[in-house]
Amino acid sequence: xxxxxxxxxxxxxxxxxxxxxxxxxxxxxxxxxxxxxxxxxxxxxxxxxxxxxxxxxxxxxxxxxxxxxxxxxxxxxxxxxxxxxxxxxxxxxxxxxxxxxxxxxxxxxxxxxxxxxxxxxxxxxxxxxxxxxxxxxxxxxxxxxxxxxxxxxxxxxxxxxxxxxxxxxxxxxxxxxxxxxxxxxxxxxxxxxxxxxxxxxxxxxxxxxxxxxxxxxxxxxxxxxxxxxxxxxxxxxxxxxxxxxxxxxxxxxxxxxxxxxxx
Numbered sequence: 001x002x003x004x005x006x007x008x009x010x011x012x013x014x015x016x017x018x019x020x021x022x023x024x025x026x027x028x029x030x031x032x033x034x035x036x037x038x039x040x041x042x043x044x045x046x047x048x049x050x051x052x053x054x055x056x057x058x059x060x061x062x063x064x065x066x067x068x069x070x071x072x073x074x075x076x077x078x079x080x081x082x083x084x085x086x087x088x089x090x091x092x093x094x095x096x097x098x099x100x101x102x103x104x105x106x107x108x109x110x111x112x113x114x115x116x117x118x119x120x121x122x123x124x125x126x127x128x129x130x131x132x133x134x135x136x137x138x139x140x141x142x143x144x145x146x147x148x149x150x151x152x153x154x155x156x157x158x159x160x161x162x163x164x165x166x167x168x169x170x171x172x173x174x175x176x177x178x179x180x181x182x183x184x185x186x187x188x189x190x191x192x193x194x195x196x197x198x199x200x201x202x203x204x205x206x207x208x209x210x211x212x213x214x215x216x217x218x219x220x221x222x223x224x225x226x227x228x229x230x231x232x233x234x235x236x237x238x239x240x241x242x243x244x245x246x247x248x249x250x251x252x253x254x255x256x257x258x259x260x261x262x263x
Contacts, residue, residue, distance in 0.1 A: 070091075131173075179210070224254070
């Protein structure tokens, strides 16, 4: 029998005997126990049932996640992808996105399967790593999740980059800004475009800065779920730099595709 279910029932009985639980709390514990019995939390990578102390990933998959280590060195593959085109302060991704790999399964769960909590949990982990190990993000003023067009946000129900940013915010102590930059043109998904040049063309005039005064003389970190060719992030960087020349910009992506980066 499920451990969480048993624990909740035991708590329920103890509290009932001591008359220290209100009725609403009793119902909550029973419902939580029943939910964990029939719908247990499982690892998003391997599907194994999670223990009470594990969140989204089992311990094995967490240890085996292919981290990039890019935050330890300023001139890394993601940084070089952008630095040749737009001046940025720092850029990194947390883990590699490889087809059929753990990283890909995580990103797809966050992006397409409604796993917002996983986005926040991984964001907290990434933010903690940046906070403790990378000097280039230490003076960040704002985290800006890459905006979705309202139409796509409505169809998806949420912005996965915002979930990641809110998790990072809780670890880094940096505020999340979702109103200063907007996506003003609806485009087909980047995953459906054939090559790097087509992706860049698809991103022309997509972003606009609606609150430039909030970004003046600030160090902002653009947050996204995955970097492939970098066309979408580059378009956002260009829009911010054009509207607010005094703004310093860094990039923090949850994952990156090594095959795309080194083409």
